[in-house]
Amino acid sequence: MRRALTAVAFFAAALVALGFLALPIVAIFAHASPARLASQLSSPVVTDALVVSVETSAVAQALVLALGTPTAYLLATRRFPGRSLFVTLVELPLVLPPAVAGLGLLAALGRNGLLGSSLDALGLSIPFTRTAVTLAVAFVASPLYVRQGIAAFEAVDPSMVAASRTLGAGSTRTFFRVVLPLARPGLAAGFALSLARGLGEFGATIMFAGSLQGVTQTLPLAIYSEFDRNFDAALAMGALLVLVSAAVLLTLKLSVQWTPSRQSSRSRFALSSWS
Amino acid sequence: MDTLEAELALPLRAFELELTLAVGGTVALVGPSGAGKSSLLHAIAGLVRPRSGRIALGDEVWLDTARGVERKPEERRVGFVFQDYALFPHLSVRRNVEYAGRRRADAYLERFRIAHLADARPGELSGGERQRVALARALARDPAVLLLDEPLSALDAHTKASVRSELQQLLRELGLPTILVTHDFEDAAALADLVGVLVEGKVRQLASPQELVSRPRDAFVASLTGANLLHGVAGPVGDDLTAVRLDTGETVYSTDLAQGRVGVVVYPWDVSVARIHHEDSAMNAIRGEVGSLVEIGNRVRVSIGPIAAEVTAASAERLELARGGCAVATFKATATRLVELG
Numbered sequence: 347m348r349r350a351l352t353a354v355a356f357f358a359a360a361l362v363a364l365g366f367l368a369l370p371i372v373a374i375f376a377h378a379s380p381a382r383l384a385s386q387l388s389s390p391v392v393t394d395a396l397v398v399s400v401e402t403s404a405v406a407q408a409l410v411l412a413l414g415t416p417t418a419y420l421l422a423t424r425r426f427p428g429r430s431l432f433v434t435l436v437e438l439p440l441v442l443p444p445a446v447a448g449l450g451l452l453a454a455l456g457r458n459g460l461l462g463s464s465l466d467a468l469g470l471s472i473p474f475t476r477t478a479v480t481l482a483v484a485f486v487a488s489p490l491y492v493r494q495g496i497a498a499f500e501a502v503d504p505s506m507v508a509a510s511r512t513l514g515a516g517s518t519r520t521f522f523r524v525v526l527p528l529a530r531p532g533l534a535a536g537f538a539l540s541l542a543r544g545l546g547e548f549g550a551t552i553m554f555a556g557s558l559q560g561v562t563q564t565l566p567l568a569i570y571s572e573f574d575r576n577f578d579a580a581l582a583m584g585a586l587l588v589l590v591s592a593a594v595l596l597t598l599k600l601s602v603q604w605t606p607s608r609q610s611s612r613s614r615f616a617l618s619s620w621s
Numbered sequence: 622m623d624t625l626e627a628e629l630a631l632p633l634r635a636f637e638l639e640l641t642l643a644v645g646g647t648v649a650l651v652g653p654s655g656a657g658k659s660s661l662l663h664a665i666a667g668l669v670r671p672r673s674g675r676i677a678l679g680d681e682v683w684l685d686t687a688r689g690v691e692r693k694p695e696e697r698r699v700g701f702v703f704q705d706y707a708l709f710p711h712l713s714v715r716r717n718v719e720y721a722g723r724r725r726a727d728a729y730l731e732r733f734r735i736a737h738l739a740d741a742r743p744g745e746l747s748g749g750e751r752q753r754v755a756l757a758r759a760l761a762r763d764p765a766v767l768l769l770d771e772p773l774s775a776l777d778a779h780t781k782a783s784v785r786s787e788l789q790q791l792l793r794e795l796g797l798p799t800i801l802v803t804h805d806f807e808d809a810a811a812l813a814d815l816v817g818v819l820v821e822g823k824v825r826q827l828a829s830p831q832e833l834v835s836r837p838r839d840a841f842v843a844s845l846t847g848a849n850l851l852h853g854v855a856g857p858v859g860d861d862l863t864a865v866r867l868d869t870g871e872t873v874y875s876t877d878l879a880q881g882r883v884g885v886v887v888y889p890w891d892v893s894v895a896r897i898h899h900e901d902s903a904m905n906a907i908r909g910e911v912g913s914l915v916e917i918g919n920r921v922r923v924s925i926g927p928i929a930a931e932v933t934a935a936s937a938e939r940l941e942l943a944r945g946g947c948a949v950a951t952f953k954a955t956a957t958r959l960v961e962l963g
Binding site for chain 1: 663666668693694695697699700703704705707708709710711720722758759762
């Protein structure tokens, strides 16, 4: 009898929790008909925000890949004093409030910031430009990729590297032909998380880049500025982001499932703390 | 053919690996896990750096810490077959074999009868097939030295027998200096001309398999080669005969000379089994309970008290051996070796 009661209580709790999580998503699509939402997608606010979001995300994520991959590899494979300090440094932006991240970026790269005068001398002014959006996105999103990347590289069986070397391949060839392909599912998962986090970036961007339509106003910022002016436009952008997020999550799940090898089993485990 | 000479010192977790080897034919190193066997192969391949040492193939020096010479792994001509084979899981069998070079890949796919598996991924192969891919891949690199790390341990008993004889033939045909490490003395004896017993980073005894069996240096070497090992105190009884009072109470005789605490070594195939012991017999005898009966082919492995013996299936039946019953293990004084306790 008591066991039955416990079971009922668990099911009830799960029902409430799942309902609570699903409700806002359902509400976005239920509020207006798909046709009405679609018609909003061509309004200038929406198209401008879409362009800013796509462009800044593309540049930011390219930076994340180009700089984050070697960083993750070094942190995964080298043992040196202060390594755990560096790993913590990489993880810090994950737990940092986005507003603080934006503040930090301003304090570092703003006109009166740490590097402000040197940038000024070069004729560069970063705050409230599209570059600022890109940097804010890269700052908050890259730790997700690097952290996942470290786990993915650590999971590559060292005997694979050893085998490649004894077969006559140098360390560069070994990295591109063995290590990278084996770490790819984990890296792809990290990249998907980074992409999703970057597209949703709000706090750091509004602090460091402001919200100028057509210049620095990304989709989340446009949602915020439109929701009391044109609720339908805000909903349309919201629906779009829901779809993109769902697509990212789905890709992530599939890439983890379709790993070509058993080597990635550890990175799969590491992923569970993020997904 | 060049000789591979290795002399090195390499600190491991609990002890230092320290040895000198000259390898012409096939040398097997046998020892318990953690004895430093794999570390030795990694050091020769250049995958770990010894604290000091010299490794050379003929006049080609791969490592000389005194002169600051150290070749990278890719510059040492080794064919390395890893434990669990370390096949690249993301590449097909063909790509695995081609990894070191496309030129000879087809010939090796044919030679190792894996051409029909060329497009398969390693994950789809059986243990025996994986082993053949690993060998083909290592040889496609055109090595001057072969390093085999537990090449048979990943195989089930059925596959192992046939793979072992194939490997035996292959090593003979290749005629490369080969170092093979294994924890199984039978594999070592079947594949190598010389067998070294490695314990805690040092070679205890390096000899032909026959010599290791007939003249084990100490109790550890003897037990590793599959002998029964009993403990006792020895004292001479004249006539070139030594009596050993075993810790379990019985007395056995040996034609070896020794005094004090010794290990008594008897091989299973030198042990006969009887139901009752005739007191007038000159044979050593140990009475005990039949603990296990394992049939292997037409032989039966019987354990009688502390002694393992091998008898034919027919005599096992004639003796009506049964678990829990009593039997006597007998063996000659000439087949009883006395060794230092190692």
